Amino acid sequence: MLIAPTYHSVEGAYLALLKLASYDYEHRIDARGNRAREVIGVGFRLPDPRQRLPYLAARKANPVFQYAEALWYLSGRRDLEMIGYYAPSMHANSADGISLGGSAYGHTLFNPADGDTLSPFDRVLELLRTETDSKRGYLPVFSAAELAIADNPDMACLAGLHLLVRDGRLHMVCHMRANDLDCGLLSDVFSFTVIQEYAAVQLGLELGSYTHVIGSAHVNEVNAERVERVLYEAQVRRPQYFPFPSMPAETTPATVAQVLEHEELLRANKAHYSADDIAGLDVDAYWQQVLLLFEVYRQISHDEVPAVSPDVLAALLPGLRWLLGHRWAACAPAGGAR
Template structure:
């Protein structure tokens, strides 16, 4: 018997949890002044973790930030310079205005600890290469030391990621201390399933199921009106949008991530501007070119203050990504929307 309900994409899980927390809340809490409705100990499973994007007009998911955050994690970074450009609100969570703490999950996973030469992530991969059916492939993120920091502005919501190699597939179980269902859930699932798929590629395994388990699943009262609109939209849709997400290339390595981030840096700092043809000519697989296309879209919006993003760049986007940016930014709207 499965311990968590199964959904074909993150969108179904997101809607089901919103419905649960708003319609059958177990508690009304006000932790640190944030009033919210809460349910305890819930989760879901995605048999195909690649279906990691929701297509809801009211929710307006941001694939630019989602790719940026996933790459920021995969590179083991914790700097605000990059991630704060895509999500300025994250600056408020930094104790020193330079780096993030507990929420810099990639830094914890991909950076060797002091005195170590191998990261926790690489150590777990080596374990899974050498020990069949291991149950020890756990990557802790939340640290008890975070509780000792007075008025900690940035405590990890992610407790840890658990990898299981079974029958030629790599499965992942994610354990969340807490999840803001309307705010953080979608970006968390996007990033963690990207880490999951990246690990499967490194191990030469097929991608298995992703299970997301949450201690405190909550919807903040300040977001209640948007949640109502999202659920109302879902209730009346006749034909939900569906755009299958492509597979991560088998040749993806840390060097691939570094090459993508080199172009991200050029675009973020406005030291380069790319046409679709420029991006097609980069030394990157078409899959990762999509991330660069998204960063060019955002460069035009942020730096050029474009009223209309270049049509060649929009046309080169995967249809699902084009649909999402078109519904989030008016400068990206096309006749297809």
């Protein structure tokens, strides 16, 4: 018996849930002025969590933001300075205009709790190294204290992440309080599967399955038109498939810090990289792809170029290049063909 529907990639799960909440929804809700269609208590499983990107032209998925958010989490940050550059809309969720609250999941996961010397993430890894069949590797994120904040603009949607080592593989179950299926689901699955893979690398384990469980799965009415376009495309298009690479076994917290040093230079427009510049950096080819994405965004944001440097685009993996070409005109191939 399958506990949750299984999909080859996040794209299949995304489309199935969009269809469910759009056409077979259980409730119409209007929480804090956000009218939505909702289903309660749903989930899915990805046997290969690396298949974490959807290739749907109408959706215009943004791998630049997705990698930025994943790195923001891995580094334990909560500042708007970094993440707000890639997603200006996130400023609306900040109470002080400087940092984020509940949605800064990495701040909760990767910083020591009061009175501890290790982060919850490191505590769980320590547990799993010594008790491989443990059921206790749970990382809570949502805090009851958030309920006591009047008019809280940024309550955690992530309840927690459960890491389970079984038969030499690291599996993860994600529990969501709520998920905006059109806007939030894709970024959440991307970041959480990166965290899962990062944990597997630290433990020296193979990557296991990823299971995503949602309390309130909803589609906001304001996004209904785009959802219709996405579902229509899924019916008539020829599906795209691009394999996603594995995170290097040598990845450590120092690797994340090194990548973010280059990210900060690019974000501040203090560095301009060619593809050869990035290829010459002392960074694994996997992380060079991320820096190529950040250089693309630097050119779009700071240089306002009509077209991104061809050498940078050519150095990207085909799937990333496809996504960028369908999101920004400056990344589209000459003549507009894709």
